[in-house]
Amino acid sequence: MRYISTRNKEISISSSEAIIQGISKDGGLFVPQILPRIEDLEAMENMHYKEIAYTIMKKFFTDFGPAALKTCIDKAYDNKFDTDIIAPVVEVNNSFILELFHGPTFAFKDMALSILPYLLKESTKITSIQKEIVILTATSGDTGKAALEGFANVHGIKIIVFYPENGVSEIQKKQMITQEGENTFVVGIRGNFDDAQNGVKDIFNDREFIELIDKNNYMFSSANSINIGRLIPQIVYYFYSYSMLVKQKKLNKEEKINIVVPTGNFGNILAAYYAKVMGLPVNKLISASNENNILWDFFRTGVYDKRRELILTSSPSMDILISSNLERLLFHLSGGDDKMVASSMAKLSKEGFYKMDNLNFEDFYSNYSTEEEVKERICKVFKEENYLMDPHTAVAVNVYEKYRSETKDNLKTIIASTASPYKFGNTAASAIGIKTGDKDEFRILEELEDKTKIAVPKAIKTLKDKVILHNNNCNKDDMRQIIEEFLKVGVAND
Numbered sequence: 491m492r493y494i495s496t497r498n499k500e501i502s503i504s505s506s507e508a509i510i511q512g513i514s515k516d517g518g519l520f521v522p523q524i525l526p527r528i529e530d531l532e533a534m535e536n537m538h539y540k541e542i543a544y545t546i547m548k549k550f551f552t553d554f555g556p557a558a559l560k561t562c563i564d565k566a567y568d569n570k571f572d573t574d575i576i577a578p579v580v581e582v583n584n585s586f587i588l589e590l591f592h593g594p595t596f597a598f599k600d601m602a603l604s605i606l607p608y609l610l611k612e613s614t615k616i617t618s619i620q621k622e623i624v625i626l627t628a629t630s631g632d633t634g635k636a637a638l639e640g641f642a643n644v645h646g647i648k649i650i651v652f653y654p655e656n657g658v659s660e661i662q663k664k665q666m667i668t669q670e671g672e673n674t675f676v677v678g679i680r681g682n683f684d685d686a687q688n689g690v691k692d693i694f695n696d697r698e699f700i701e702l703i704d705k706n707n708y709m710f711s712s713a714n715s716i717n718i719g720r721l722i723p724q725i726v727y728y729f730y731s732y733s734m735l736v737k738q739k740k741l742n743k744e745e746k747i748n749i750v751v752p753t754g755n756f757g758n759i760l761a762a763y764y765a766k767v768m769g770l771p772v773n774k775l776i777s778a779s780n781e782n783n784i785l786w787d788f789f790r791t792g793v794y795d796k797r798r799e800l801i802l803t804s805s806p807s808m809d810i811l812i813s814s815n816l817e818r819l820l821f822h823l824s825g826g827d828d829k830m831v832a833s834s835m836a837k838l839s840k841e842g843f844y845k846m847d848n849l850n851f852e853d854f855y856s857n858y859s860t861e862e863e864v865k866e867r868i869c870k871v872f873k874e875e876n877y878l879m880d881p882h883t884a885v886a887v888n889v890y891e892k893y894r895s896e897t898k899d900n901l902k903t904i905i906a907s908t909a910s911p912y913k914f915g916n917t918a919a920s921a922i923g924i925k926t927g928d929k930d931e932f933r934i935l936e937e938l939e940d941k942t943k944i945a946v947p948k949a950i951k952t953l954k955d956k957v958i959l960h961n962n963n964c965n966k967d968d969m970r971q972i973i974e975e976f977l978k979v980g981v982a983n984d
């Protein structure tokens with residue numbers, strides 16, 4: 491299996507090279523040259539999560555030896571997840587909630603970031619790279635902590651995380667700035683997520699800076715959802731949840747389903763799209779946005795227009811104006827038109843928008859939820875079903891209700907639940923009528939626990955008393971400088 495750049499198909503590399511590089515030198519994203527078919531869905535019904543992971547990943551990571559790939563999977567999906575089934579499905583109000591938050595940081599990012607460090611380590615072996623890898627990551631909150639957790643103390647790899655200082659929840663921030671591990675470095679950016687993400691992208695494209703890093707025997711890589719080492723592992727749980735439901739006789743064999751995904755950078759839903767192309771019987775892929783509803787506009791009009799204000803919402807992991815992985819979808823839907831993708835992305839960066847004329851989006855439905863609707867939905871589902879959702883999941887559940895009433899489509903539906911309600915406790919609590927006022931947030935979590943009888947995860951409880959280890963802030967223009975300081979590679983250190 492080769493991986494090609496969405497902006498230049500001539501660039502073609504192996505999976506281990508793509509995992510190390512993260513992003514292509516031309517600014518494009520790597521996509522698998524073909525999407526393999528999974529012929530035998532039935533065989534998956536009796537497989538453990540790890541076995542399905544192997545079945546899928548071996549088709550993509552073809553330069554990994556079978557034993558090495560199995561070891562990566564074993565190390566990733568172990569007891570750092572709080573359930574042996576890794577991704578449980580819960581039936582709520584006739585739909586199936588796929589809980590992707592049972593990993594160490596309580597958000598779906600763990601599904602891929604628990605394996606990426608092992609894939610990356612193995613990739614450096616396969617390609618005989620001697621340099622020390624520096625993971626450079628921008629986060630809207632969840633990626634940062636999940637990546638720190640995954641990479642902390644991994645020998646031969648350093649990790650630097652940039653988060654928007656005022657764009658993440660208090661719990662998310664606390665999770666990151668208390669991160670242990672000599673090889674970790676966390677920095678708050680004075681700006682929003684897009685500033686952080688664009689800053690990181692600029693650095694990846696800065697030849698001069700990369701040369702400086704290279705001279706010092708380092709090389710950059712990324713843990714963002716643009717890395718295929720993130721994207722591919724996310725395909726697994728769609729096959730897994732489907733097979734589990736067939737096995738439990740909640741779905742008939744080959745029965746078509748819808749999949750709803752609360753969407754930000756478009757990585758999770760792109761993985762669902764890949765699953766569909768690979769043979770999972772999927773009807774609609776339902777993309778749910780919060781008030782940053784740029785994708786809703788895009789799927790209706792074909793115009794992607796980022797010339798608008800970013801709105802800070804109660805679902806910060808989806809407060810995004812540039813959904814990077816959409817570039818991959820454009821590439822696939824256009825039959826691999828790399829020139830069109832390259833010029834559209836150039837136009838987006840220069841003029842702030844692009845227009846797609848001839849693409850067929852019939853696999854997708856898109857809509858969004860307002861802040862008001864999110865709170866109402868959390869409250870309603872809790873009251874009627876005794877199920878507590880985090881705001882990201884509520885965005886998705888609410889959009890699904892819109893879809894159902896608009897289309898009258900009654901096909902069974904899997905809804906991706908991307909975070910534990912305790913990760914966004916303030917919103918969850920106030921939605922179900924707990925007065926939050928200016929109470930200490932750990933106090934709020936206790937009240938939430940009292941009212942819902944769902945235990946606060948231990949790792950969140952103990953955050954309260956953890957020591958802050960990272961106290962770094964910078965302007966978005968100073969990211970290079972702070973990297974130089976951490977790696978001790980600047981001119982001043984020559």
Ligand SMILES: *Cc1c(COP(=O)(O)O)cnc(C)c1O
Nearest residue numbers: 632754755756757758807908909
């Ligand atoms: C990252 C994240 C999302 C968005 O996923 P994308 O793959 O970026 O679309 C949704 N919810 C939560 C809780 C997240 O952490």
